[in-house]
Amino acid sequence: MHEWALAEAVVTTVLKTAEEENAREVLEIKVVLGELQQIDIEVFKFALTNLVKDTIAEKAQIILEIEPAILKCNSCGYKWKFSEVLEKLDEEVREAIHFLPEVSHAYIKCPNCGSVDFDVIKGRGVYLKSIKVR
Amino acid sequence: MIDPRISVIEKRFSEIKRIISVVSGKGGVGKTVIASTLALSLAKNNYRTGLFDLDFYGPGCHIVLGVGKVFLEEEKGIIPPKFHGVSLMSIEFFAKDEPVAMRGTEVTDALIELMAITRWGPLDFLIIDLPPGLGEEVLDVIRLLRNTEFLVVTTPSKLSMMVAEKLLKLLKRVGANILGLVENMALTHNMGSTKPLAEKYQVEFLGSIRLDEKLEAAIGVPEKIFETIFFKDIQKIFEKLCKGINTDR
Numbered sequence: 001m002h003e004w005a006l007a008e009a010v011v012t013t014v015l016k017t018a019e020e021e022n023a024r025e026v027l028e029i030k031v032v033l034g035e036l037q038q039i040d041i042e043v044f045k046f047a048l049t050n051l052v053k054d055t056i057a058e059k060a061q062i063i064l065e066i067e068p069a070i071l072k073c074n075s076c077g078y079k080w081k082f083s084e085v086l087e088k089l090d091e092e093v094r095e096a097i098h099f100l101p102e103v104s105h106a107y108i109k110c111p112n113c114g115s116v117d118f119d120v121i122k123g124r125g126v127y128l129k130s131i132k133v134r
Numbered sequence: 135m136i137d138p139r140i141s142v143i144e145k146r147f148s149e150i151k152r153i154i155s156v157v158s159g160k161g162g163v164g165k166t167v168i169a170s171t172l173a174l175s176l177a178k179n180n181y182r183t184g185l186f187d188l189d190f191y192g193p194g195c196h197i198v199l200g201v202g203k204v205f206l207e208e209e210k211g212i213i214p215p216k217f218h219g220v221s222l223m224s225i226e227f228f229a230k231d232e233p234v235a236m237r238g239t240e241v242t243d244a245l246i247e248l249m250a251i252t253r254w255g256p257l258d259f260l261i262i263d264l265p266p267g268l269g270e271e272v273l274d275v276i277r278l279l280r281n282t283e284f285l286v287v288t289t290p291s292k293l294s295m296m297v298a299e300k301l302l303k304l305l306k307r308v309g310a311n312i313l314g315l316v317e318n319m320a321l322t323h324n325m326g327s328t329k330p331l332a333e334k335y336q337v338e339f340l341g342s343i344r345l346d347e348k349l350e351a352a353i354g355v356p357e358k359i360f361e362t363i364f365f366k367d368i369q370k371i372f373e374k375l376c377k378g379i380n381t382d383r
Binding site: 002004005006008009010012013014016017032074092096097099100101102103105106107116117119120124125126127128129 | 135136137138139140141142145190206208210211212225228229230232233234235236237240241243244247248250251253
């Protein structure tokens, strides 16, 4: 249920933004879920739906977009997809990366040169992409 | 794109009466042992205490507390596990002895993530162990935890004092709340020699902690730490910190 904490962050941000815009209602919430964090979409959506109850975002359409995670080696410049190495990671490691994506540096290395000095150039974690209000 | 995590950080720390960040600037002056022992001391005196290890490259609080295998409890976030009465959160719970080589923005990301997902609940004290340097962790704590108080640690070494002075300048410039200066690893001939530094920057000199040769053997066994001279000296600082803290609950 770690997803709940992140969903709470999204809803808090949505309501704060809506208030700043003097909105009466939130119509749409678009959230990007970076693949690296391996969010359980059903749990996350369930948490969001619960957290918006009795707020001006209660009827908002919730759109979740999965963003593939792309990693780039700072030593040799090689780019690769997290999905290419995901299967090689055991359950405990996946869970650690799920909680804290930056610890991927402890468990993943560049498939080309073996360096652990890489950037996650896309698909790290949870971001609020847009909200529509009226 | 908006990072939503920032919005819940204030809420996550809202039930904590005092947040004390232990900083030094220079490495190797005993920040981690002081932060951890201070937390143990507070817990021993029935204060609800948390310890947040933000030294991502060299986490050590779990070593001082003698932490073994950890099971993380999830309840709408992560509940920090308790050891010797101290609730502890550390990157080590996820990195498991492996080095985590991160660049600047990732350090900030990891720090924000841990702040957003950790549910400390009500605490009298949260002690934060910050890494050496004036980098992301220190700047992000200044930025995100406005009510934190900084406990500056230095040894009587010229090198350590020089960096502690830079740190004091920085903290003063950004208007941070400086709790005071602690002198660690003091010997008979140099005890109190860092006091003029505290006076120069008009911060309280909280006391000297004597260099204790028996401390190393006690690391990892809090009951042994409680028997050291180091702990006796920490207790004196603890008494100063606890002034005005209401523990009625």
